[in-house]
Amino acid sequence: TASPTITCATAPGTAEATSPSGAAVSYDAASATDAGATSPVDTDVAITYSAASDSTFAIGTTAVTATATDDSGNTDTCTFNVVVADTASPTITCATAPGTAEATSSSGAAVSYDAASATDAGATSPVDTDVAITYSAASASTFAIGTTTVTATATDDSGNSSSCSF
Numbered sequence: 001t002a003s004p005t006i007t008c009a010t011a012p013g014t015a016e017a018t019s020p021s022g023a024a025v026s027y028d029a030a031s032a033t034d035a036g037a038t039s040p041v042d043t044d045v046a047i048t049y050s051a052a053s054d055s056t057f058a059i060g061t062t063a064v065t066a067t068a069t070d071d072s073g074n075t076d077t078c079t080f081n082v083v084v085a086d087t088a089s090p091t092i093t094c095a096t097a098p099g100t101a102e103a104t105s106s107s108g109a110a111v112s113y114d115a116a117s118a119t120d121a122g123a124t125s126p127v128d129t130d131v132a133i134t135y136s137a138a139s140a141s142t143f144a145i146g147t148t149t150v151t152a153t154a155t156d157d158s159g160n161s162s163s164c165s166f
C-alpha cells in the first residue's frame with residue numbers, strides 16, 4: 001500500500017529555439033524506488049513523463065511531470081521545468097546606399113533607398129518568420145543638405161534586435 005518514491009533529475013539548462021516550434025530538448029531520467037520495511041516491495045517501478053525527452057518543447061517554460069507507478073498501482077510524482085528561449089538576434093543586411101542627390105530646395109532633397117532584408121535563422125528553420133525592420137529616416141523623405149546616416153534595425157518576435165547603417 002506504500003507509494004513508490006520518485007526523484008527528478010536536475011532540470012536541463014535553457015535551450016535555444018531552433019525553429020518557430022521551439023527546440024528538441026533532452027533531459028536525464030528520474031529514478032524511483034518502492035521500499036518495504038526490509039526489502040523493496042516492487043522491484044520494477046514504471047516511470048512515465050508528461051512530455052518525452054528529446055521531444056520538441058515550445059518557446060517558453062513547460063512543466064514536465066514524471067510519474068512513478070508500482071505493481072500495485074500506487075504512484076508518486078515530481079515535476080521540473082524545461083525552458084526554451086529565443087536569444088539570438090536576427091541578421092540584417094542593408095541595401096547599398098543611394099548615390100548623392102541634388103538638393104531641390106533649401107531643405108535638401110527627397111531620397112529613396114532600397115529596403116534592408118533580415119532573417120532570424122534557427123538551426124533548422126527561421127525562428128521568427130516575420131522580422132520587423134524600422135529605419136531612422138524613411139525612404140522618400142526629405143534629407144537635409146549634407147551626409148545623413150540611416151540606421152535600419154531588425155527586431156524579432158522575442159525582442160532581439162540588430163542594426164546596420166548606410
